[in-house]
Amino acid sequence: MSTTVRDVMTTRVKAVSQDSDFKHIAHVLREFRVSACPVISDSGTVVGVVSDADLLTKSADPDLPVGLTRLRWKLGEQSKATAITADRLMTSPAVTVSPDTPVTVAARLMQDRRLKRLPVVDDRNHLIGIISRVDVLSVYERPDPDICSEVNKTIAEFGLDPVDVRVIVTAGVVTLAGPVDQEKTALELMARIRHMEGVVAIRDRLVRGA
Numbered sequence: 325m326s327t328t329v330r331d332v333m334t335t336r337v338k339a340v341s342q343d344s345d346f347k348h349i350a351h352v353l354r355e356f357r358v359s360a361c362p363v364i365s366d367s368g369t370v371v372g373v374v375s376d377a378d379l380l381t382k383s384a385d386p387d388l389p390v391g392l393t394r395l396r397w398k399l400g401e402q403s404k405a406t407a408i409t410a411d412r413l414m415t416s417p418a419v420t421v422s423p424d425t426p427v428t429v430a431a432r433l434m435q436d437r438r439l440k441r442l443p444v445v446d447d448r449n450h451l452i453g454i455i456s457r458v459d460v461l462s463v464y465e466r467p468d469p470d471i472c473s474e475v476n477k478t479i480a481e482f483g484l485d486p487v488d489v490r491v492i493v494t495a496g497v498v499t500l501a502g503p504v505d506q507e508k509t510a511l512e513l514m515a516r517i518r519h520m521e522g523v524v525a526i527r528d529r530l531v532r533g534a
Contacts, residue, residue: 327521329430332462333444333453339364342371342411349374349410362443362451363414369449370412379413420445421450424474428521431460467524468493475500475517482513489530496524504530 339362340349352361353376360375392520407413407449420443421430434457445454472493476486489502498517504510518526 327427327463329421329425329444329455332459333455335453337454340410344410346408363410370418370443370445370451372413372416373418374410427460427463430455463521471522478516496522497529498523501529507532
């Protein structure tokens with residue numbers, strides 16, 4: 325099973341144009357209860373993302389003398405504090421994904437970049453949807469029997485007997501028990517299972533060298 329961004333993304337997306345002014349952007353974020361939205365060019369391509377954090381920069385006090393606020397000001401946020409349109413407020417280029425991207429890859433991208441949502445674009449970089457952290461978490465709704473079935477198939481691919489290596493899946497937690505000849509095999513098997521969709525954790529009860 326490989327759930328893609330297409331399967332979980334939201335297709336009704338509110339975007340703003342590059343020339344949208346500060347008040348309009350603030351209104352969109354409040355009306356749709358989102359923390360960020362894509363910015364699109366006149367041709368419909370995604371050129372950036374503008375967030376509530378970008379807008380809040382205008383409210384920050386540039387005269388604060390210490391700490392991270394002052395450092396950020398020196399590193400360039402002063403330009404955002406004086407900006408009034410999306411093309412100057414936005415973060416660009418936008419981090420985007422295609423609809424065929426596996427959800428697990430999108431989740432990793434969000435985690436690595438510390439993003440709450442990703443615009444979804446087609447092969448022309450036109451906006452077709454958006455995926456959020458909540459959408460990504462949908463993979464954990466996968467039924468335990470489906471996970472168990474995939475785990476057993478994987479065990480067989482490793483040349484192990486599913487009768488000997490017992491599998492229990494409860495609320496996404498996979499418990500493996502039984503004999504395994506080599507430590508390397510056990511580690512590789514658990515690595516494969518750990519990256520399966522819907523797997524929350526693995527409990528290792530395997531007996532090495534048995």
